[in-house]
Amino acid sequence: MECRPLSEPEVKTLCEKAKEILMEESNVQPVKSPVTICGDIHGQFHDLVELFRIGGKCPDTNYLFMGDYVDRGYYSVETVTLLVALKVRYPQRITILRGNHESRQITQVYGFYDECLRKYGSANVWKIFTDLFDYFPLTALVESEIFCLHGGLSPSIDNLDSVRSLDRVQEVPHEGPMCDLLWSDPDDRCGWGISPRGAGYTFGQEQKVVTIFSAPNYCYRCGNMASILEVDDCRNHTFIQFEPAPRRGEPDVTRRTPDYFL
Template sequence: MGNPRGGLDEQIEQLLQCKPLVEPELKALCEKAKEILMEESNVQPVRSPVTICGDIHGQFHDLAELFRIGGKCPDTNYLFMGDYVDRGYYSVETVSLLVALKVRYPHRLTILRGNHESRQITQVYGFYDECLRKYGSANVWKTFTDLFDYLPLTALVESEIFCLHGGLSPSIETLDNVRGFDRIQEVPHEGPMCDLLWSDPDDRCGWGISPRGAGYTFGQEQKVVTIFSAPNYCYRCGNMASILEVDDCREHTFIQGCECDG
Protein backbone atom coordinates (compact mmCIF):
# COMPACT_ATOMS: atom_id res chain seq x y z
CA MET A 1 0.00 0.00 0.00
CA GLY A 2 1.35 3.43 -0.92
CA ASN A 3 2.01 6.20 1.54
CA PRO A 4 -1.00 8.60 1.43
CA ARG A 5 1.13 11.39 2.85
CA GLY A 6 3.62 10.85 0.05
CA GLY A 7 0.87 11.50 -2.48
CA LEU A 8 -0.25 14.57 -0.56
CA ASP A 9 3.32 15.88 -0.42
CA GLU A 10 3.52 15.50 -4.20
CA GLN A 11 0.25 17.42 -4.58
CA ILE A 12 1.58 20.22 -2.35
CA GLU A 13 4.75 20.43 -4.44
CA GLN A 14 2.62 20.63 -7.59
CA LEU A 15 0.46 23.37 -6.07
CA LEU A 16 3.52 25.33 -4.95
CA GLN A 17 4.36 25.56 -8.66
CA CYS A 18 0.88 27.06 -9.25
CA LYS A 19 -0.26 23.94 -11.11
CA PRO A 20 -3.85 23.00 -10.23
CA LEU A 21 -4.87 19.50 -9.19
CA VAL A 22 -7.34 17.46 -11.22
CA GLU A 23 -10.97 17.36 -10.12
CA PRO A 24 -10.95 13.91 -8.42
CA GLU A 25 -7.87 14.91 -6.39
CA LEU A 26 -9.56 18.10 -5.23
CA LYS A 27 -12.73 16.26 -4.27
CA ALA A 28 -10.78 13.73 -2.18
CA LEU A 29 -8.72 16.52 -0.60
CA CYS A 30 -11.80 18.48 0.41
CA GLU A 31 -13.42 15.39 1.94
CA LYS A 32 -10.33 14.87 4.12
CA ALA A 33 -10.36 18.55 5.06
CA LYS A 34 -14.03 18.34 6.10
CA GLU A 35 -13.20 15.53 8.53
CA ILE A 36 -10.56 17.74 10.16
CA LEU A 37 -12.56 20.96 10.17
CA MET A 38 -15.74 19.46 11.61
CA GLU A 39 -13.76 18.66 14.77
CA GLU A 40 -12.66 22.30 15.16
CA SER A 41 -14.49 24.87 17.25
CA ASN A 42 -16.25 28.04 16.14
CA VAL A 43 -13.63 29.67 18.39
CA GLN A 44 -10.63 27.56 17.45
CA PRO A 45 -7.78 27.67 20.02
CA VAL A 46 -4.35 28.47 18.55
CA ARG A 47 -0.96 28.25 20.25
CA SER A 48 1.82 30.80 19.92
CA PRO A 49 4.19 31.45 18.28
CA VAL A 50 1.95 32.01 15.27
CA THR A 51 1.99 34.16 12.14
CA ILE A 52 -1.41 35.73 11.44
CA CYS A 53 -2.39 36.54 7.85
CA GLY A 54 -5.28 38.42 6.25
CA ASP A 55 -6.96 38.40 2.84
CA ILE A 56 -5.21 36.64 -0.07
CA HIS A 57 -7.94 36.87 -2.75
CA GLY A 58 -6.47 34.50 -5.29
CA GLN A 59 -3.12 36.28 -5.51
CA PHE A 60 -1.17 33.03 -5.48
CA HIS A 61 2.28 34.45 -6.13
CA ASP A 62 1.86 36.78 -3.19
CA LEU A 63 0.91 33.80 -1.01
CA ALA A 64 4.13 32.11 -2.13
CA GLU A 65 6.04 35.29 -1.24
CA LEU A 66 4.30 35.36 2.14
CA PHE A 67 5.58 31.85 2.85
CA ARG A 68 9.06 32.88 1.70
CA ILE A 69 9.08 35.82 4.12
CA GLY A 70 7.21 34.23 7.03
CA GLY A 71 8.63 30.73 6.75
CA LYS A 72 7.35 27.53 5.23
CA CYS A 73 4.59 25.48 6.78
CA PRO A 74 5.09 23.45 9.03
CA ASP A 75 8.24 25.30 10.16
CA THR A 76 6.00 28.29 10.92
CA ASN A 77 2.60 28.02 12.62
CA TYR A 78 0.05 29.98 10.53
CA LEU A 79 -3.41 31.43 11.07
CA PHE A 80 -5.25 32.66 7.96
CA MET A 81 -8.38 34.75 8.49
CA GLY A 82 -10.32 34.10 5.29
CA ASP A 83 -10.95 35.55 1.82
CA TYR A 84 -8.77 33.11 -0.09
CA VAL A 85 -10.76 33.38 -3.32
CA ASP A 86 -12.25 35.95 -5.74
CA ARG A 87 -10.76 38.94 -7.54
CA GLY A 88 -7.30 37.44 -8.09
CA TYR A 89 -6.43 35.22 -11.06
CA TYR A 90 -5.42 32.11 -9.08
CA SER A 91 -8.18 31.46 -6.57
CA VAL A 92 -8.27 27.73 -7.35
CA GLU A 93 -4.54 27.27 -6.79
CA THR A 94 -4.53 29.50 -3.70
CA VAL A 95 -7.34 27.76 -1.84
CA SER A 96 -6.17 24.32 -3.01
CA LEU A 97 -2.71 24.91 -1.53
CA LEU A 98 -4.08 26.13 1.80
CA VAL A 99 -6.49 23.20 2.06
CA ALA A 100 -3.72 20.72 1.16
CA LEU A 101 -1.45 22.21 3.83
CA LYS A 102 -4.32 22.03 6.34
CA VAL A 103 -4.79 18.33 5.63
CA ARG A 104 -1.05 17.64 5.77
CA TYR A 105 -0.31 19.74 8.87
CA PRO A 106 -3.65 20.17 10.68
CA HIS A 107 -2.11 21.48 13.90
CA ARG A 108 0.25 23.94 12.17
CA LEU A 109 -2.26 25.75 9.99
CA THR A 110 -5.59 27.29 10.98
CA ILE A 111 -7.87 28.53 8.21
CA LEU A 112 -10.93 30.63 9.07
CA ARG A 113 -13.91 31.61 6.95
CA GLY A 114 -14.14 35.02 5.32
CA ASN A 115 -17.17 36.66 3.75
CA HIS A 116 -15.95 35.55 0.31
CA GLU A 117 -16.06 31.88 1.35
CA SER A 118 -19.70 31.89 0.31
CA ARG A 119 -21.75 30.57 -2.61
CA GLN A 120 -23.44 33.88 -3.32
CA ILE A 121 -20.33 36.08 -3.20
CA THR A 122 -18.13 33.73 -5.26
CA GLN A 123 -20.69 33.71 -8.08
CA VAL A 124 -20.24 37.48 -8.41
CA TYR A 125 -16.55 38.15 -7.77
CA GLY A 126 -14.73 35.57 -9.87
CA PHE A 127 -14.21 32.20 -8.20
CA TYR A 128 -17.22 30.55 -9.86
CA ASP A 129 -16.16 31.75 -13.32
CA GLU A 130 -12.56 30.69 -12.68
CA CYS A 131 -13.68 27.16 -11.79
CA LEU A 132 -15.77 26.98 -14.97
CA ARG A 133 -12.84 28.22 -17.04
CA LYS A 134 -10.26 25.85 -15.54
CA TYR A 135 -12.40 22.71 -15.11
CA GLY A 136 -15.24 23.07 -17.61
CA SER A 137 -18.01 22.72 -15.04
CA ALA A 138 -19.14 24.02 -11.66
CA ASN A 139 -18.23 20.79 -9.85
CA VAL A 140 -15.00 22.12 -8.32
CA TRP A 141 -16.75 25.33 -7.26
CA LYS A 142 -19.43 23.25 -5.53
CA THR A 143 -16.81 21.06 -3.85
CA PHE A 144 -15.03 24.07 -2.39
CA THR A 145 -18.12 26.03 -1.40
CA ASP A 146 -19.45 22.95 0.41
CA LEU A 147 -16.11 22.80 2.26
CA PHE A 148 -16.30 26.50 3.17
CA ASP A 149 -19.32 25.76 5.38
CA TYR A 150 -17.02 23.80 7.71
CA LEU A 151 -14.38 26.51 8.21
CA PRO A 152 -14.15 27.88 11.78
CA LEU A 153 -15.52 31.39 12.22
CA THR A 154 -12.95 32.71 14.70
CA ALA A 155 -9.75 31.76 16.52
CA LEU A 156 -8.33 32.57 19.95
CA VAL A 157 -4.55 32.76 20.32
CA GLU A 158 -3.44 31.65 23.80
CA SER A 159 -6.83 32.67 25.25
CA GLU A 160 -5.87 36.34 24.68
CA ILE A 161 -5.98 37.42 21.02
CA PHE A 162 -9.37 37.06 19.27
CA CYS A 163 -8.99 36.65 15.51
CA LEU A 164 -11.66 36.71 12.82
CA HIS A 165 -12.26 37.93 9.30
CA GLY A 166 -14.74 40.71 9.93
CA GLY A 167 -15.51 42.01 13.39
CA LEU A 168 -17.84 42.17 16.33
CA SER A 169 -21.62 41.98 16.57
CA PRO A 170 -24.05 43.74 18.91
CA SER A 171 -25.83 40.37 19.17
CA ILE A 172 -22.78 38.61 20.65
CA GLU A 173 -21.85 39.14 24.29
CA THR A 174 -19.47 36.26 24.99
CA LEU A 175 -17.28 33.76 23.15
CA ASP A 176 -19.60 31.03 24.38
CA ASN A 177 -22.30 32.67 22.23
CA VAL A 178 -20.04 32.10 19.20
CA ARG A 179 -19.18 28.55 20.26
CA GLY A 180 -22.89 27.72 20.24
CA PHE A 181 -23.54 28.68 16.59
CA ASP A 182 -24.37 26.06 13.96
CA ARG A 183 -21.82 27.29 11.42
CA ILE A 184 -22.25 24.56 8.81
CA GLN A 185 -24.40 26.60 6.44
CA GLU A 186 -24.17 29.32 3.82
CA VAL A 187 -23.28 32.70 5.30
CA PRO A 188 -26.61 34.28 6.34
CA HIS A 189 -27.61 37.71 5.03
CA GLU A 190 -27.94 39.04 8.57
CA GLY A 191 -27.48 38.04 12.18
CA PRO A 192 -24.47 37.34 14.39
CA MET A 193 -22.72 34.85 12.09
CA CYS A 194 -23.01 37.33 9.22
CA ASP A 195 -21.63 40.08 11.46
CA LEU A 196 -18.50 38.08 12.35
CA LEU A 197 -17.59 37.89 8.66
CA TRP A 198 -18.78 41.32 7.47
CA SER A 199 -18.34 43.89 10.27
CA ASP A 200 -15.52 46.46 10.13
CA PRO A 201 -13.64 48.53 12.72
CA ASP A 202 -14.26 52.27 12.48
CA ASP A 203 -12.74 55.45 13.90
CA ARG A 204 -16.09 56.36 15.43
CA CYS A 205 -16.98 54.99 18.85
CA GLY A 206 -19.76 52.48 19.36
CA TRP A 207 -21.88 50.67 16.78
CA GLY A 208 -22.85 51.91 13.33
CA ILE A 209 -24.58 50.56 10.23
CA SER A 210 -22.05 49.19 7.76
CA PRO A 211 -22.05 50.93 4.36
CA ARG A 212 -21.37 47.50 2.80
CA GLY A 213 -24.94 46.40 3.49
CA ALA A 214 -24.05 43.59 5.91
CA GLY A 215 -22.59 43.60 9.40
CA TYR A 216 -21.81 46.66 11.52
CA THR A 217 -19.04 49.14 12.14
CA PHE A 218 -17.62 49.26 15.65
CA GLY A 219 -15.22 51.48 17.57
CA GLN A 220 -11.61 50.29 17.62
CA GLU A 221 -10.74 51.84 21.00
CA GLN A 222 -7.03 51.10 20.41
CA LYS A 223 -7.61 47.37 20.81
CA VAL A 224 -8.04 46.32 17.18
CA VAL A 225 -5.41 45.37 14.60
CA THR A 226 -6.34 44.98 10.92
CA ILE A 227 -4.21 42.69 8.75
CA PHE A 228 -4.46 42.59 4.95
CA SER A 229 -2.08 40.27 3.11
CA ALA A 230 -2.84 40.91 -0.59
CA PRO A 231 -0.40 43.54 -1.92
CA ASN A 232 -1.38 45.67 -4.90
CA TYR A 233 -4.93 44.42 -4.33
CA CYS A 234 -6.81 43.61 -7.55
CA TYR A 235 -3.46 44.28 -9.30
CA ARG A 236 -4.08 48.02 -9.22
CA CYS A 237 -4.48 49.38 -5.67
CA GLY A 238 -0.77 49.84 -5.01
CA ASN A 239 -1.06 48.90 -1.32
CA MET A 240 1.52 47.03 0.72
CA ALA A 241 0.67 43.79 2.50
CA SER A 242 1.32 42.77 6.08
CA ILE A 243 1.42 39.75 8.34
CA LEU A 244 1.59 39.71 12.15
CA GLU A 245 4.00 37.52 14.08
CA VAL A 246 3.01 36.69 17.67
CA ASP A 247 5.82 35.15 19.73
CA ASP A 248 5.77 32.87 22.78
CA CYS A 249 5.35 35.86 25.10
CA ARG A 250 2.42 37.21 23.02
CA GLU A 251 4.56 40.11 21.84
CA HIS A 252 3.71 40.98 18.25
CA THR A 253 5.71 42.19 15.25
CA PHE A 254 4.32 43.49 11.97
CA ILE A 255 6.06 42.40 8.79
CA GLN A 256 5.13 44.69 5.95
CA GLY A 257 5.93 44.90 2.29
CA CYS A 258 5.28 41.55 0.64
CA GLU A 259 6.00 42.08 -3.04
CA CYS A 260 3.30 42.59 -5.65
CA ASP A 261 1.94 39.65 -7.63
CA GLY A 262 3.45 39.18 -11.03
Protein backbone atom coordinates in the same frame (compact mmCIF):
# COMPACT_ATOMS: atom_id res chain seq x y z
CA MET B 1 6.79 27.78 -10.64
CA GLU B 2 4.23 25.82 -12.63
CA CYS B 3 0.65 26.31 -11.46
CA ARG B 4 -1.26 23.21 -12.50
CA PRO B 5 -4.59 22.74 -10.74
CA LEU B 6 -5.40 19.36 -9.25
CA SER B 7 -7.84 17.19 -11.15
CA GLU B 8 -11.47 17.22 -10.07
CA PRO B 9 -11.23 13.78 -8.38
CA GLU B 10 -8.11 14.95 -6.53
CA VAL B 11 -9.90 18.09 -5.32
CA LYS B 12 -12.82 15.98 -4.11
CA THR B 13 -10.54 13.62 -2.18
CA LEU B 14 -8.59 16.53 -0.68
CA CYS B 15 -11.73 18.33 0.48
CA GLU B 16 -13.20 15.16 1.98
CA LYS B 17 -10.06 14.77 4.11
CA ALA B 18 -10.15 18.46 5.04
CA LYS B 19 -13.81 18.22 6.06
CA GLU B 20 -12.96 15.44 8.54
CA ILE B 21 -10.40 17.74 10.18
CA LEU B 22 -12.48 20.92 10.12
CA MET B 23 -15.55 19.22 11.60
CA GLU B 24 -13.58 18.71 14.79
CA GLU B 25 -12.60 22.37 15.11
CA SER B 26 -14.49 24.93 17.16
CA ASN B 27 -16.22 28.14 16.11
CA VAL B 28 -13.60 29.71 18.39
CA GLN B 29 -10.57 27.63 17.45
CA PRO B 30 -7.73 27.75 20.02
CA VAL B 31 -4.31 28.56 18.54
CA LYS B 32 -0.95 28.32 20.26
CA SER B 33 1.85 30.87 19.94
CA PRO B 34 4.21 31.56 18.34
CA VAL B 35 2.00 32.10 15.31
CA THR B 36 2.03 34.22 12.17
CA ILE B 37 -1.37 35.80 11.47
CA CYS B 38 -2.36 36.61 7.88
CA GLY B 39 -5.20 38.53 6.24
CA ASP B 40 -6.88 38.46 2.83
CA ILE B 41 -5.16 36.66 -0.06
CA HIS B 42 -7.86 36.96 -2.76
CA GLY B 43 -6.50 34.53 -5.31
CA GLN B 44 -3.07 36.17 -5.55
CA PHE B 45 -1.24 32.85 -5.51
CA HIS B 46 2.25 34.10 -6.29
CA ASP B 47 1.94 36.62 -3.47
CA LEU B 48 0.91 33.77 -1.15
CA VAL B 49 4.10 31.95 -2.15
CA GLU B 50 6.01 35.16 -1.39
CA LEU B 51 4.27 35.32 2.00
CA PHE B 52 5.54 31.84 2.83
CA ARG B 53 9.02 32.79 1.63
CA ILE B 54 9.08 35.76 4.00
CA GLY B 55 7.19 34.27 6.95
CA GLY B 56 8.67 30.79 6.74
CA LYS B 57 7.44 27.55 5.30
CA CYS B 58 4.65 25.57 6.90
CA PRO B 59 5.13 23.54 9.15
CA ASP B 60 8.28 25.37 10.30
CA THR B 61 6.04 28.38 10.97
CA ASN B 62 2.64 28.09 12.64
CA TYR B 63 0.07 30.03 10.57
CA LEU B 64 -3.37 31.52 11.14
CA PHE B 65 -5.19 32.74 8.02
CA MET B 66 -8.32 34.84 8.54
CA GLY B 67 -10.27 34.27 5.35
CA ASP B 68 -10.89 35.64 1.85
CA TYR B 69 -8.70 33.20 -0.06
CA VAL B 70 -10.68 33.43 -3.29
CA ASP B 71 -12.13 36.00 -5.74
CA ARG B 72 -10.64 39.04 -7.49
CA GLY B 73 -7.20 37.50 -8.13
CA TYR B 74 -6.49 35.20 -11.08
CA TYR B 75 -5.45 32.11 -9.09
CA SER B 76 -8.20 31.44 -6.57
CA VAL B 77 -8.21 27.72 -7.39
CA GLU B 78 -4.48 27.37 -6.77
CA THR B 79 -4.60 29.54 -3.65
CA VAL B 80 -7.38 27.71 -1.84
CA THR B 81 -6.07 24.33 -2.97
CA LEU B 82 -2.65 25.02 -1.46
CA LEU B 83 -4.08 26.24 1.85
CA VAL B 84 -6.46 23.30 2.16
CA ALA B 85 -3.66 20.87 1.25
CA LEU B 86 -1.46 22.37 3.97
CA LYS B 87 -4.35 22.02 6.42
CA VAL B 88 -4.68 18.34 5.59
CA ARG B 89 -0.93 17.70 5.77
CA TYR B 90 -0.20 19.82 8.87
CA PRO B 91 -3.52 20.23 10.70
CA GLN B 92 -1.90 21.47 13.92
CA ARG B 93 0.34 24.00 12.16
CA ILE B 94 -2.15 25.98 10.09
CA THR B 95 -5.59 27.37 10.94
CA ILE B 96 -7.84 28.59 8.13
CA LEU B 97 -10.85 30.71 9.10
CA ARG B 98 -13.83 31.63 6.96
CA GLY B 99 -14.07 35.05 5.34
CA ASN B 100 -17.08 36.71 3.75
CA HIS B 101 -15.83 35.57 0.33
CA GLU B 102 -15.96 31.92 1.38
CA SER B 103 -19.59 32.03 0.28
CA ARG B 104 -21.60 30.60 -2.60
CA GLN B 105 -23.31 33.91 -3.34
CA ILE B 106 -20.22 36.13 -3.24
CA THR B 107 -18.01 33.77 -5.28
CA GLN B 108 -20.58 33.75 -8.09
CA VAL B 109 -20.10 37.50 -8.45
CA TYR B 110 -16.41 38.14 -7.77
CA GLY B 111 -14.58 35.52 -9.79
CA PHE B 112 -14.10 32.12 -8.13
CA TYR B 113 -17.14 30.53 -9.80
CA ASP B 114 -16.11 31.74 -13.26
CA GLU B 115 -12.51 30.66 -12.67
CA CYS B 116 -13.64 27.13 -11.81
CA LEU B 117 -15.76 27.01 -14.97
CA ARG B 118 -12.80 28.20 -17.04
CA LYS B 119 -10.26 25.80 -15.55
CA TYR B 120 -12.44 22.71 -15.12
CA GLY B 121 -15.26 23.11 -17.64
CA SER B 122 -17.97 22.77 -14.99
CA ALA B 123 -19.01 24.10 -11.60
CA ASN B 124 -18.25 20.84 -9.79
CA VAL B 125 -14.98 22.02 -8.22
CA TRP B 126 -16.63 25.29 -7.18
CA LYS B 127 -19.36 23.29 -5.42
CA ILE B 128 -16.83 21.01 -3.72
CA PHE B 129 -14.91 23.96 -2.30
CA THR B 130 -17.93 26.06 -1.33
CA ASP B 131 -19.44 23.06 0.47
CA LEU B 132 -16.15 22.77 2.38
CA PHE B 133 -16.22 26.48 3.28
CA ASP B 134 -19.25 25.79 5.49
CA TYR B 135 -16.95 23.90 7.87
CA PHE B 136 -14.23 26.55 8.24
CA PRO B 137 -14.04 27.95 11.80
CA LEU B 138 -15.46 31.44 12.24
CA THR B 139 -12.90 32.78 14.72
CA ALA B 140 -9.69 31.85 16.54
CA LEU B 141 -8.29 32.63 19.97
CA VAL B 142 -4.51 32.82 20.34
CA GLU B 143 -3.42 31.67 23.82
CA SER B 144 -6.82 32.72 25.24
CA GLU B 145 -5.81 36.37 24.72
CA ILE B 146 -5.95 37.46 21.06
CA PHE B 147 -9.33 37.13 19.31
CA CYS B 148 -8.95 36.75 15.54
CA LEU B 149 -11.61 36.78 12.84
CA HIS B 150 -12.20 38.01 9.32
CA GLY B 151 -14.70 40.78 9.98
CA GLY B 152 -15.51 42.09 13.43
CA LEU B 153 -17.88 42.19 16.36
CA SER B 154 -21.66 41.85 16.50
CA PRO B 155 -24.24 43.56 18.71
CA SER B 156 -25.90 40.14 18.93
CA ILE B 157 -22.87 38.52 20.57
CA ASP B 158 -21.95 39.21 24.20
CA ASN B 159 -19.28 36.58 24.82
CA LEU B 160 -17.27 33.77 23.23
CA ASP B 161 -19.79 31.14 24.29
CA SER B 162 -22.31 32.91 22.05
CA VAL B 163 -19.91 32.39 19.13
CA ARG B 164 -19.29 28.77 20.10
CA SER B 165 -23.03 28.05 20.08
CA LEU B 166 -23.57 29.22 16.47
CA ASP B 167 -24.38 26.66 13.77
CA ARG B 168 -21.69 27.54 11.23
CA VAL B 169 -22.37 24.73 8.75
CA GLN B 170 -24.41 26.84 6.34
CA GLU B 171 -24.11 29.49 3.68
CA VAL B 172 -23.18 32.87 5.16
CA PRO B 173 -26.51 34.46 6.18
CA HIS B 174 -27.52 37.95 5.05
CA GLU B 175 -27.91 39.11 8.65
CA GLY B 176 -27.41 37.97 12.21
CA PRO B 177 -24.38 37.16 14.35
CA MET B 178 -22.61 34.83 11.90
CA CYS B 179 -22.96 37.41 9.13
CA ASP B 180 -21.63 40.12 11.45
CA LEU B 181 -18.50 38.14 12.37
CA LEU B 182 -17.54 37.95 8.69
CA TRP B 183 -18.68 41.39 7.51
CA SER B 184 -18.31 43.95 10.33
CA ASP B 185 -15.56 46.59 10.28
CA PRO B 186 -13.80 48.70 12.93
CA ASP B 187 -14.53 52.41 12.63
CA ASP B 188 -13.60 55.71 14.28
CA ARG B 189 -16.80 55.93 16.27
CA CYS B 190 -18.20 55.13 19.69
CA GLY B 191 -20.58 52.18 19.68
CA TRP B 192 -22.31 50.56 16.72
CA GLY B 193 -23.15 51.89 13.26
CA ILE B 194 -24.69 50.59 10.04
CA SER B 195 -22.04 49.22 7.70
CA PRO B 196 -21.81 50.98 4.31
CA ARG B 197 -21.22 47.55 2.76
CA GLY B 198 -24.82 46.49 3.40
CA ALA B 199 -23.98 43.65 5.79
CA GLY B 200 -22.60 43.60 9.31
CA TYR B 201 -21.91 46.69 11.43
CA THR B 202 -19.19 49.20 12.13
CA PHE B 203 -17.96 49.29 15.71
CA GLY B 204 -15.80 51.57 17.80
CA GLN B 205 -12.26 50.61 18.73
CA GLU B 206 -12.85 50.81 22.46
CA GLN B 207 -10.16 48.17 22.94
CA LYS B 208 -7.06 47.55 20.86
CA VAL B 209 -7.89 46.51 17.30
CA VAL B 210 -5.43 45.50 14.59
CA THR B 211 -6.33 44.92 10.94
CA ILE B 212 -4.14 42.80 8.68
CA PHE B 213 -4.27 42.69 4.88
CA SER B 214 -1.98 40.26 3.07
CA ALA B 215 -2.69 40.89 -0.62
CA PRO B 216 -0.02 43.30 -1.96
CA ASN B 217 -0.93 45.46 -4.96
CA TYR B 218 -4.52 44.38 -4.39
CA CYS B 219 -6.37 43.49 -7.59
CA TYR B 220 -3.02 44.06 -9.37
CA ARG B 221 -3.61 47.81 -9.36
CA CYS B 222 -3.86 49.32 -5.85
CA GLY B 223 -0.12 49.68 -5.24
CA ASN B 224 -0.37 48.75 -1.55
CA MET B 225 2.12 46.74 0.46
CA ALA B 226 0.90 43.69 2.38
CA SER B 227 1.54 42.65 5.96
CA ILE B 228 1.59 39.69 8.28
CA LEU B 229 1.71 39.74 12.08
CA GLU B 230 4.14 37.57 14.02
CA VAL B 231 3.14 36.81 17.63
CA ASP B 232 5.85 35.23 19.80
CA ASP B 233 5.62 33.02 22.89
CA CYS B 234 5.24 36.07 25.15
CA ARG B 235 2.50 37.56 22.93
CA ASN B 236 4.82 40.29 21.70
CA HIS B 237 3.98 41.14 18.11
CA THR B 238 5.89 42.28 15.04
CA PHE B 239 4.46 43.46 11.73
CA ILE B 240 6.26 42.37 8.57
CA GLN B 241 5.42 44.19 5.35
CA PHE B 242 6.17 42.84 1.90
CA GLU B 243 5.92 43.85 -1.73
CA PRO B 244 4.11 41.83 -4.41
CA ALA B 245 5.88 38.96 -6.10
CA PRO B 246 7.02 39.53 -9.70
CA ARG B 247 4.14 39.42 -12.17
CA ARG B 248 3.81 36.00 -13.80
CA GLY B 249 1.30 36.12 -16.58
CA GLU B 250 -1.42 38.20 -14.93
CA PRO B 251 -3.09 40.51 -17.47
CA ASP B 252 -2.38 44.21 -17.22
CA VAL B 253 -5.05 46.01 -15.21
CA THR B 254 -5.83 49.69 -15.59
CA ARG B 255 -5.16 51.41 -12.29
CA ARG B 256 -8.18 53.19 -10.91
CA THR B 257 -9.95 53.63 -7.63
CA PRO B 258 -11.08 50.09 -6.74
CA ASP B 259 -14.50 49.00 -5.61
CA TYR B 260 -14.91 49.13 -1.86
CA PHE B 261 -13.15 46.14 -0.32
CA LEU B 262 -15.77 43.37 -0.17
